[in-house]
Amino acid sequence: MNLEARKYQFIQELVKVEDESVLEKLELVLKANQNDWFDDLSKSEQEEIQLGIEQADKGELTSHEEVMKRFSKWH
Template sequence: MDLAARKYNFIQKLLKVDESLLEKLENIININDENQDWFLELSTEEQSEIEIGLKEADNSEFVSHESIMGKFAKWH
């Protein structure tokens, strides 16, 4: 099924939902919209630090969560 057909089917189902489910769907859509803007609300310094961290992660220049948790396991 292509994207247009999937959207059409979704719209058809959306016409039949009750108020409660509609509110939940609206919240999901609104959260998705809000998550796209958070980066732009950061200062340029914060954005720069995040970009540096992402580049380091892309270059495997990090310590894995498992490795850190292994070092601190004796305190858990």
């Protein structure tokens, strides 16, 4: 059974659920899968990424070509 068929089957079963506690548990599972990977990083990792974004926004970048030239002796 492909993913679309499984989703459709799940929806059909979900419509039949009458126990509110079951729905609450399913909601928790779905919400747990929606966490952003960024939130799982440590504070220092988040700060480093934010710094990189700020540098990129300011145009403080090194092109891929320049990096490849600089490190070509190890590649």
